[in-house]
Every structure is written in C-alpha cells, then in structure tokens.
Amino acid sequence: MYDGRPILPLTVSGLSYEAGGKRLLDTVSFDLAAGRRTIVMGPNGAGKTLLLRLCHGLIEPTSGRVEWRGGSAVGRHAMLFQRPVMLRRSALGNLHHALALNGLPRTEREPRARQALAHFGLEDIASQPARRLSGGEQQRLALARAWAQRPQALFLDEPTSALDPAATRAIEAMVQTCHAEGMKIVMTTHDMGQARRLADEVIFLHHGRLLEHTPAEEFFDHPRTPEAQAFIRGELLW
Amino acid sequence: MRILHSALISAAIGLTLALSGTPVSAQDKVITVASTTSTEQSGLFKALLPKFKEKTGIEVRVIAQGTGQALETGRRGDADVVFVHDAASEKKFVAEGFGVERFEVMYNDFIVVGPKSDPAGIAGSKDIDAALKKIAAAKTPFASRGDDSGTHKAEQRLWKAAGIEVKGAGDWYRETGSGMGPTLNTASAMNAYALTDRGTWLNFKNRGDLTIIVEGDLKLFNQYGVILVNPAKHSHVKKELGQSFIDWLVSGEGQKAIADYKIDGEPLFFPNAKKGQS
Amino acid sequence: MNQQNAFITALDLIASLDPVLGDIVLLSLKVTLSAVLIAAAIGLPLGAALALGRFPGRSALIVVSNALMGLPPVVAGLVVYLLLSRSGPLGFLGMLFTPGAMILAQTVLILPIVISLTRQIVEDLWAEYEEQLRSLGSSRMRAIPTLLWDGRFSLITAILAGFGRASAEVGAVLIVGGNIAGYTRTMTTAIALETSKGDLALALGLGIILLTITLLLNTGAFVAGRMAQRAAG
Numbered sequence: 001m002y003d004g005r006p007i008l009p010l011t012v013s014g015l016s017y018e019a020g021g022k023r024l025l026d027t028v029s030f031d032l033a034a035g036r037r038t039i040v041m042g043p044n045g046a047g048k049t050l051l052l053r054l055c056h057g058l059i060e061p062t063s064g065r066v067e068w069r070g071g072s073a074v075g076r077h078a079m080l081f082q083r084p085v086m087l088r089r090s091a092l093g094n095l096h097h098a099l100a101l102n103g104l105p106r107t108e109r110e111p112r113a114r115q116a117l118a119h120f121g122l123e124d125i126a127s128q129p130a131r132r133l134s135g136g137e138q139q140r141l142a143l144a145r146a147w148a149q150r151p152q153a154l155f156l157d158e159p160t161s162a163l164d165p166a167a168t169r170a171i172e173a174m175v176q177t178c179h180a181e182g183m184k185i186v187m188t189t190h191d192m193g194q195a196r197r198l199a200d201e202v203i204f205l206h207h208g209r210l211l212e213h214t215p216a217e218e219f220f221d222h223p224r225t226p227e228a229q230a231f232i233r234g235e236l237l238w
Numbered sequence: 239m240r241i242l243h244s245a246l247i248s249a250a251i252g253l254t255l256a257l258s259g260t261p262v263s264a265q266d267k268v269i270t271v272a273s274t275t276s277t278e279q280s281g282l283f284k285a286l287l288p289k290f291k292e293k294t295g296i297e298v299r300v301i302a303q304g305t306g307q308a309l310e311t312g313r314r315g316d317a318d319v320v321f322v323h324d325a326a327s328e329k330k331f332v333a334e335g336f337g338v339e340r341f342e343v344m345y346n347d348f349i350v351v352g353p354k355s356d357p358a359g360i361a362g363s364k365d366i367d368a369a370l371k372k373i374a375a376a377k378t379p380f381a382s383r384g385d386d387s388g389t390h391k392a393e394q395r396l397w398k399a400a401g402i403e404v405k406g407a408g409d410w411y412r413e414t415g416s417g418m419g420p421t422l423n424t425a426s427a428m429n430a431y432a433l434t435d436r437g438t439w440l441n442f443k444n445r446g447d448l449t450i451i452v453e454g455d456l457k458l459f460n461q462y463g464v465i466l467v468n469p470a471k472h473s474h475v476k477k478e479l480g481q482s483f484i485d486w487l488v489s490g491e492g493q494k495a496i497a498d499y500k501i502d503g504e505p506l507f508f509p510n511a512k513k514g515q516s
Numbered sequence: 517m518n519q520q521n522a523f524i525t526a527l528d529l530i531a532s533l534d535p536v537l538g539d540i541v542l543l544s545l546k547v548t549l550s551a552v553l554i555a556a557a558i559g560l561p562l563g564a565a566l567a568l569g570r571f572p573g574r575s576a577l578i579v580v581s582n583a584l585m586g587l588p589p590v591v592a593g594l595v596v597y598l599l600l601s602r603s604g605p606l607g608f609l610g611m612l613f614t615p616g617a618m619i620l621a622q623t624v625l626i627l628p629i630v631i632s633l634t635r636q637i638v639e640d641l642w643a644e645y646e647e648q649l650r651s652l653g654s655s656r657m658r659a660i661p662t663l664l665w666d667g668r669f670s671l672i673t674a675i676l677a678g679f680g681r682a683s684a685e686v687g688a689v690l691i692v693g694g695n696i697a698g699y700t701r702t703m704t705t706a707i708a709l710e711t712s713k714g715d716l717a718l719a720l721g722l723g724i725i726l727l728t729i730t731l732l733l734n735t736g737a738f739v740a741g742r743m744a745q746r747a748a749g
Contacts, residue, residue, distance in 0.1 A: 058647050058651060074653070079651045088748050299699050300697065313603075314601045420711070420712045444714030
C-alpha cells in the first residue's frame, strides 16, 4: 500500500547531539530494518525523544548521520508526539490539511481522509472540532492523520503516557494494525508491559549512549549490561 | 489557501470601497476651495454654495484653514481657488505667480471680546489702539491665534500700530496656535481678551463670560479676496470652473447672496467687489 | 453647557434621522472599515511572515513596527499629505482631500498595529505548533496560512484594535481629508469642528453616537467570534 521506493533500512551512525555544552546523545549507531517493531527504552533523560526527533529530521545532529536507503525520505516517515497538536478545525479538516502538506492532489484528499477515519473507526468524530476531542480521541486522530500520509516508518514518542488504559489499548491496537500492514514502528515508552506487548527488538539508551540493541526476548530475559538489568528490575537509574 | 482567499477578497472589497469614494475624473464639475476657518465656521459657505451649485451645477469643496495654510495649499496646487483675508500675503501670492488675479469680494470686521468684568477697563471703546495699550498695561490675559492666519496677522498689525511688542511681552499674551473657535474656547476658559471676526463670534456658542468689548474702529475692517490658483504653475487646476466661482462671487447675484446672509438679523459680511485689482 | 444637553442632542440627532448625520456616519464607517480591510489584507500575511521568516533585518523590522504602533496620527496624516499633494510624488493621482486619501492615511496608521499584534500571535502559535507542523511536512512559509487560520479568534482582536484606533483618530483624516462638508467630514472631524465652534453639546452628542456605533460593532464582533469559537473548539 505504500507508494514509492523503500526508505528502509535506516542507518544511524555516530550520532551525537549537544546543547548548552552538554552531550545529550553520544555517538549512537544502529541499523533499523523494515518490518520489526523497535521499542526505544531507557530512564528519563536517556535521550529517547531526542533520538526520535533526530531520526525524524526535526533537529540537526551535532555530528553523525541519519541515512535512509536511497537518500531523501522526506514525507515518507511520520511521527506521533506525546501530545498531538490539532488544528482549530474539524477532525476531517485536520486530515485534509495533513494530506495537503503531503502533496496529495486536491481531489484525492477527501477519499483518503475518509478512508483513514474509517480504517480506525473514527467516522463518528469526522465533523467534530478536533480540539474539543478527548485526549485519547485526539491521539487516535493523530495516528489516523499520520497513517493517512502513508508513511513507511512511524516514530511514536510515548504516545500513551498521558492516556487512560482504554485509550492506551486503542492506540496499541492501531499500532498493531499499522505494523501488520507493513509500517515500520519505532516507539519510545516508559511502560514495561507495553514494551513487552509490542516489541520485536529493543534499543536501550542510558545517559545518551546506546547500551543494547537486541531482540525483545533477549533484552527482557537476558539483558547484557548491568544498567539494563537494573532497569528491567525496576530500579531507579540515573 | 482559505486565508489567502479571504485576504484577496477583503483587499478587493477595500479597494472598491476606497475607489468608489474617489472621483478622479476631470469631467466632474467639482472644485476645491482653500478658505479660512472664519468663513467656514461663520456658516457663510453653507448659505452660498447651494445657490452657486443650483445656478452652475458646480460642486464646491471647501477646506477651512488659516489664511497662511490656505495660501500654502494653493501654492502646492492642492486647491483650485483660494478665498482668504490677508491682502498683503494675497498680493505676494499673486506676485510670485501662484495666483492669477486677486478679486476683492467682501469685508467683515474684527471685534475684541473679553470678560464682562473687563479688567482692562476698555468696554465700549471704539479706539482699538487705546484698548490694546490698556490691555498691555494691565497685563490682563489675551488669547492670540498664533497660527499665521489672516486674523492672527491682522492682530499683529494692530499691536504694532499701537506700538506694543507682544513677542516676549510676558505670560499675559498667550498664543493658542489654533483656529478661531478653539482660541475663543481658550479665551472663554481663561477669561481672556481675544480678537475675533464677528462671524465666528456670532456662531460661537461656548461664550461663557465673554462679551463684545471693542467694535466699530475702521482699523478693524477685514477685507476678503479670492484668487484662482495659476494653471501655469499647476496644470491640473480647473481654470474654467474655478473662474466661474470667482465670477459668481463678484457678480450682482453673488454679492447679494453674501449681503443676505445674516445671523439673528445681523449681517456678517459686507460685499464690496469691484472689478480688476491685483 | 451641561452634559444633559449632549445626551438630548445625541438622541435628537438619532431620532430625527438627520440625513447629514447619516452621511457622516456612513462616510466614517466606509473610511475606517476600508482602512481596516486593507490593513488586514496586507498586515496579516506580513505579520505572519515577520513571525516565521528568518532574514537579516528581521529584528529591526519588528522593533520598527512595534514603535510605529505609537505613530501620532498627525504625523501619519502629514506624511500622506506630502505624498498626495499635487507637489508631492503621488500628486498626479489627485487624491488629496478625498475619502481615498483618508483611507490611505488610516491604513498607514493601523497597519503597524495589525502587523505587530499578528506577529506576536503567530509567533506564540508557532512555538506550540512548530514540531507537529514540520513533522507533517510544512515549511515555515507554508505554515503562514495555517497559523493565521488557527489564530483567527485572537487575530480578530488585533483587527478590532486597528479599527478602534482608526475610528477614534482625527488628526490624520483632518489633514488629508480637509474636513469638507458632505464629502470628507467624518464623525471625528465633525466633533473637532463643533468643538471649535463652541457647540460643545452637539460635539459631545456626536461623540456619544460614535461611541455607540463603536460599541455595537465590537459587540457584534465579540458575539460572532464567541459563537464561531464555540463551534471550532
């Protein structure tokens, strides 16, 4: 269902980011292949969000590279924020706007937007003012909005941390749908249960450094580094 | 997109509104006359212009300024005709080539108004020289236009004739730097004396304690002249329309209309046109 | 004169449907609303561009437009007067002493207000929206219409501020309009004229009418804005 040439794998090499004289991300390198759900974990301040923003191209690294297969991948990967920003217009209008930004021809926007809402069972809220929706509905709408752009990879930055269990379940189901359809999932989370439910592989960050990049079972059952072992045991790390 | 759209639409509406009120076509029978606050505020134009328009179909737009400013408006070419009252500057205006010819139209008279208590003791006097000397001697407040208008210039000539130097005379001599009406408002508030034209005074409502103190001296007569702005300097001047306004003012009909304008039975202006002075 | 007179005069004027007064009110509205529309059409995109643009001299422009919010109307009037005078660069237009000149002067007067307030509003919105919009594929310039539309309820206030300044000022329209009876006489120049004629009751009466109109317009804008906001979230 995705248009155009494949952009994966994503190769991140020697990625560093400094701000205010502090090195927040320190020579991080990894490859991300298509298909597998990658969960980025680590204690607060480990650099998870920063890593996603760098990969998504929202900020420029101090050094190092983010390389997609075949060069530019603009418009082919999307991101879901912890708190989505909805425009002051209807839910459907928000999808229209995103599709316009994505360069979709005018006549194709309406069917695509309707399709995205229907795909996730959001038809009912189509005409409602997006900013009046509940937090859960807004996040689901944001995911539908991202999906409508038909990205090959989707970054999710703690998308459920502000949501109740029902909304969290709904988002997780949507993420599974996207994954099943072939979308690459890269997601940060604090929620160990969620990580276990969703992860195919885990990237573990600590103090801006990548300590582990391993398949999920291996990470959860036999973490190699003492930091990861402590993290999984639920100990406080800093 | 929608914003751009509405922005364009509002711009279009705005421009349409703007242009609809801006007849720029030369065929319009409209002339602009720069005149003085005294003529406008006396109500004279309200009486004259409808008669003129009925006869000729020409609409006269009057901008009321001080004489100095009105002549400057003519000099810049922003009026077709100037109708003011300061013979010396009018003659200079013509001599410099900005005006075609000066026609005398009418005169009115100045009066000195002041508080009923009359602190300078000059009420009822017909001698302006003596009255001004007493005001200066008593250092009672005097409100001056101070705006380079015809009235202001006339006032300065009167002080000079009385042998009094008002520049730096002290804080009893107060320049308002504004039109006749505002100056009268100031005089009324400060209980000061002031020189005013009779027309503005008769139309002035906020008199407070002020009343006429000095009137009737021949030196207080005030001649009005009308001049066509020179098309040789400003080619857009509406020569024919402007001249027909001047012609009408000095004609028997125009002169009668001026004489007929009265407030409370009192005439304000006295027609005295004679052909051909410059 | 006493205040009661002024209210009676105002009521009299309204009750008698005085056609001269009607013309003056219409002209005032036409001039001010035209100026507001033109200033909005120019100032909204320009203010947003100033908020989002990154170019040398941007800070200087922001300071200048903020400072020009305090431009004395007389100065704006004088500048437009010198421009439009037959002896000025735009003299060939023959626009001096016409309603068009008054619209131009008021536009000059309120444009800095619309630009400055728009810049502030859009800048604040951008701080909130930036990453999301860029993630969705928006460039800074492409974000201008998006942010203007999303900030529409705040921007109405900016435009009303411009309207308030334009409808209240007398200095600029007096200089470039000439206060010609039946042609360029507005509410404010008429008030100035009646004041100078010492007819304070009539002047205050006109003032009351002007204030009433301004109040009605603002109420209308407020109510419409509230209703739209409730609908749009």
